[in-house]
Amino acid sequence: MSGKQPELNGAFYGPAIQPAKSYERPGRGGGCGGCCGCLFSLILKLILSVVIIVGIAVFLVWLIVRPNVVKFHVTDATLTQFNYTGNTLHYDLALNVSVRNPNKRVGIYYDRIEARALYHDARFDTELPSPFYQGHKSTNVISTVFKGQQVLPLTADQTSLFKKDNATRVYPIHVKMYLRVRFKLGLLKTMTLKPKVSCDLQVPLQGTAGVFQTTKCDYDH
Structure with a gap:
């Protein structure tokens, strides 16, 4: 008997085991x-x-810089005519507005100034004073004249108020200024800002006993 073992095929041991494949x-x-x-x-x-x-x-x-607020005052107001007849207002009003820049290092460019005059919330004129540059710690004066005639249909309440004002010859006139300004610090300039300034005035007709009092203006928000 030969000692050689017979070769066993895969049918006995089963299929050969293959190494597992790795998948990413x-x-x-x-x-x-x-x-x-x-x-x-x-x-x-x-x-x-x-x-x-x-x-x-x-x-x-x-x-x-520590910027301080620019101050506006109406220092003089001269009213030589203010008549309302036939829904038409005839007026002649001259104003001087003092503008004070209290800042030591900031200059101001007033690129546009639009001044509107109103009587009991009814606008009767708009003027455009000349633009200007204001230096450090300086005072400038904006002078403007509202003069002419304007069709101004007043309500019954406004007409009644006009009769009362006409009796005293002192007229409440509201002046609003719409500004376009730029601030200058050295060589730097800011973008354009659009502040609004409001001035509530009591203006006596010229020739009467009343005297106009300097009036401080406020900023509208």
């Missing part, structure tokens, strides 16, 4: 996901840094 899971969202997230984060940080730097710069400028 595809990344979610493709290859852009991580890069896009990093780019967005970087842009957000840059914007935040710029905002913080600008905020600090504005705060430092404010600490250095």
Whole structure:
């Protein structure tokens, strides 16, 4: 008997075991996901840094400049005519408005000045005084004349008020100024701002016993 063992085929032992194959899971969202997230984060940080730097710069400028409010006063008002007949108002009003810039380092460009005159909320004239530049710690005078005639249909209440004012010869006239200004600090200039100034006046007709009193104007918000 031969000692050689017979070869056993696969039918006995079963199929040969193959090594397991490794599979890579595809990344979610493709290859852009991580890069896009990093780019967005970087842009957000840059914007935040710029905002913080600008905020600090504005705060430092404010600490250095300490801007004070520009002051407006009507120092003189001369009313030589104010008659209302046949729904038409005839008027002649001259005003001097003192503008005081109390700031040591800030100049002001008055690029546009629009002055409106109203009587009991009814506007009867609009004038455009000349633009100008105002230097540091200086005072300028805006002079304007409202003169002419205007069809002005007054309500019954306004007509009644006019009769009372006509009896005293002192007329409540409201002057509103719409401004377009820029501030200058050294070589820097700000963007255009649009403040509104309101002046409530009691103006006596010239030739009467009344005397006009200097009146402070306020800012409208």
